[in-house]
Amino acid sequence: MSKISIIIPMLNEADHIGNLLTHLLDNSYKENIAEIIIADGGSTDESLDIISKFKSESVKINLHNSSKGRAKQMNLGAKYATGSILYFLHADSFPPKNFDTLIINEIKKDNNAGCFRMKFNSNHLWLKLAGQLTRLSWKACRGGDQSQFITTTLFNEIGGYNEDFTIYEDNDLIAKLYDRKQFVVIQKWLTTSARCYCKNGVWKLQYYYWRIHLKKWMGADAGELNRYYKKHVC
Structure with a gap:
């Protein structure tokens, strides 16, 4: 029987992590979930305290300390995963009801990797269109932000996330999956936070993201993308 290991990279997510854990447990079947793995990159807020006090009798919630960097954190989570399916999820992204069944059904159809369609928790016209x-x-x-499911076998075959990237690691992995024609979009809504757009400004941040994609398309390496992101966004 296929089981899903949910892997959440975390850094100072006290505003979201408790709600996300509750959401995951309330919207899945315990028999489909191997465990929830939280890979923490050095949180200094109340995130760790929230996790330590969180109670679940149905699903194991395992916390692991990691070097900072989403790619490193997700790879660490995958290392400890016991499920045949890995589901990588940002701490402020909430998947649809029965997400576990939806993912397993795709795996049964030999769709070994994919995501959900996504909407932002914002009424901004551009963000609604982007969704x-x-x-x-x-x-x-x-x-x-759309999340990423992938069989453990396929994840290991492509070498996991490239830890040279501190940003763009998701897109790098997705590009490898598209090259293999191993990607499907499940047509159910995942809801994610627009907080980064609210902090930086929607159009300004979108411009920076477009520049990052353009730089990568023109051959920029991970180091150049990281420097650009730190200069303009961080």
Whole structure:
């Protein structure tokens, strides 16, 4: 029987992690979940305290300390996973009801990797349009906020996440999956936070993201992308 290991990279997510854990348990079947793995990159807020006090009698919740960096944290989570399916999920992204069954059904159809379509918790017109675009199968419409499911076997075959990237690690992995024609978009809504857009400004941040994609398309390496992101976004 296929079981899912949910892997959540975390850094100072006290505002979201408790709600996310409750959401995951309330919207899945315990028999489908191997464990929830939280890979913490050095949180200094109340995140760790929230996790330590969280109670679940149905699903194991395992916390692991990691070096900072989403790619490193997700790879560490995968190392400890026992499920035949890995489900990588940002701490502020909430998948649809019965997400576990939806994922397993795709695996049974030999769709060994994919994501959900996504909407932001915002009424901004551009963000609503951006959410609608995620229903399309185009690689350009993909991103880590949509979450990522992948069989453990396929994840290991492609070498996991490239830890040279401190940003763009999701897109790098997704590109490898598209090259293998191993990607499907499940047409159910995942809801994610627009907090980064609220902090930086929607159009300004979108411009920076477009520049990052353009730089990568023109051959920029991970180091150049990281420097650009730290200069303009961090």
